Amino acid sequence: MNNKDFISAIAARTGMTAKATQKMASAFVGSIAEKLDDDTQLAVQGFGTFEVKKKMERVVVNPANKQRKLIPPKLVLAFKPSAVLKEKMK
Incomplete structure (x- = not known):
């Protein structure tokens, strides 16, 4: 949709x-x-919770050439559905 x-x-x-x-x-x-x-969290009753989480910096390796790269920290949006929404999805 x-x-x-x-x-x-x-x-x-x-x-x-x-x-x-x-x-x-x-x-x-x-x-x-x-x-x-x-804020870092918003709860919508009957729907779920939106939360801003901080991902720490990390090192990734390119499998093709074995080159290592540092990925800086960043903020990501996470969603956790409520129990009511989970039940409706079953």
């Missing part, structure tokens, strides 16, 4: 226009991104 299909499905379920649904989805994603900038 792509973004257009997702927006159409939500619009059909809520009775809102596709344009209004697109604005709502953009606002939702923007709010999540904003909150994760301020």
